[in-house]
Amino acid sequence: MELQLTLKQLAYFRALAETGHYRKAAERIGISQPSLSLQIANLEAALELKLVERGRAGAVLTPEGREVLEKTRSILSEVALLQETSGRMKSELAGTFRLGSSPTLGPYLLPRVFHHLHENHPSLKLIVRDGAPSELLQELLSGVHDFILTQLPVSSSDVTILRLLREPLKLAVARNHRLAQKELANDEDLKGESILALSRRFTLHNQVADLANSLGANLLYDYEGTSLDAIRQMTAMNIGVSFLPSLYAASEIPEVGGDVVLVPYRPGRLNRSIGLVWRKSSGHHQTFAFLSEIILSVARNEFSGLVSIEG
Structure with missing residues (x-):
């Protein structure tokens, strides 16, 4: 032998x-x-x-x-x-992990998280790849990502889901829209209105579609956007109104002089849920739980008033 x-x-x-x-x-x-x-x-x-x-x-x-x-x-x-x-x-928190994130969320939240990690946990490296939520889950299960930051709900019995944040959705209208000067829009104002949404690849599409149906509004399937920027630009051209996440709105829509106007609507009651998701078979549960605490800390300290903590 x-x-x-x-x-x-x-x-x-x-x-x-x-x-x-x-x-x-x-x-x-x-x-x-x-x-x-x-x-x-x-x-x-x-x-x-x-x-x-x-x-x-x-x-x-x-x-x-x-x-x-x-x-x-x-x-x-x-x-x-x-x-x-x-x-x-x-x-300690160290190693290299692959994070999948929704493009409607990651670019507006993760830079602050990365800054915190760079300052306090330099041994931890994150490789980030954007993708639509429908794709992120499949890529997580196939091993492309170690964990994902995405809009909930996520349907799979093979993953652990940790709810993190509630992010308000803001009603956006063109500057010359009939609702642009309203102090507070109500459900009746949106009845029969044309509403723009992202494509079906995004969880946000389903949420907006359900809202449009409940309001008696018209979801514009001929104008499905591929990005939040595209939705905002179509809104500015008065093709329809839209519902934009608050972190995006705070980053891309100035209070004065923007191409769209944010109109208060259902304050505190229209939100999307954000969570961290990883495979149950992963051996890094403690690391991901610790990362979730970092994300929550950044949200509390730097995005107060824009998002709220789940739970």
């Missing part, structure tokens, strides 16, 4: 080379001299090389032995570094 090379054999060989004596090496390692001799013999058999010569002065490395010793030291050094890294990753 072919003998297998082991890290233990390499460690024993290094000890023998450094002490130059079987007895001293065995004492350093804490094993018997015959056991050490057997392991060295097994290493030589696995490599099919003569590594050590026995002499009166002790153990002398052969030319092959000297070359193998150099490689052995490099291998054992890398193994020690790997063990150190493993220990560090268990004791």
Whole structure:
């Protein structure tokens, strides 16, 4: 049967080379001299090389032995570094993780989260990829992402869902729209109105479609947007009204001089739910839970009044 090379054999060989004596090496390692001799013999058999010569002065490395010793030291050094890294990753927030995020959310929330991580947890690296919520879930389940930040609900029995935020939706209308000057729009104002929405790939589409149906409004399927910017621009051209997430609105719509006007509507009652989602089979539950606390901390400190904490 072919003998297998082991890290233990390499460690024993290094000890023998450094002490130059079987007895001293065995004492350093804490094993018997015959056991050490057997392991060295097994290493030589696995490599099919003569590594050590026995002499009166002790153990002398052969030319092959000297070359193998150099490689052995490099291998054992890398193994020690790997063990150190493993220990560090268990004791602190560290490592590289792949995060999937909805483009209607990530660009407006995550930069502040990244800044916090860079300042306080530099050993943690996030690789972020945007995608529609319908795609993010499938990519999560297939291993493309380690976790996702997305609008809820998410339907799968294979994931853990942690609710984070409620983000208000803002009614946006063109500057020359009949509702642009209203202090507070009501449901009756929107009856029969044309409403713009993102494509069906986005969870926000379903929420807006349900709202339009309940109001007796008309959802414009001929004008489904591929981005929030596209929806805003079509709103500005008075093609229809729209409902834009508050983080997007705060970032892209100035209070004065914007291309659309935000009209108060159902204050505190029209929101979308945002959550962090990961596979139940993942071994990083504590890391993702800790990341959720960071996101919540950023939301409290930097987006107060724009979002509220779930629960």
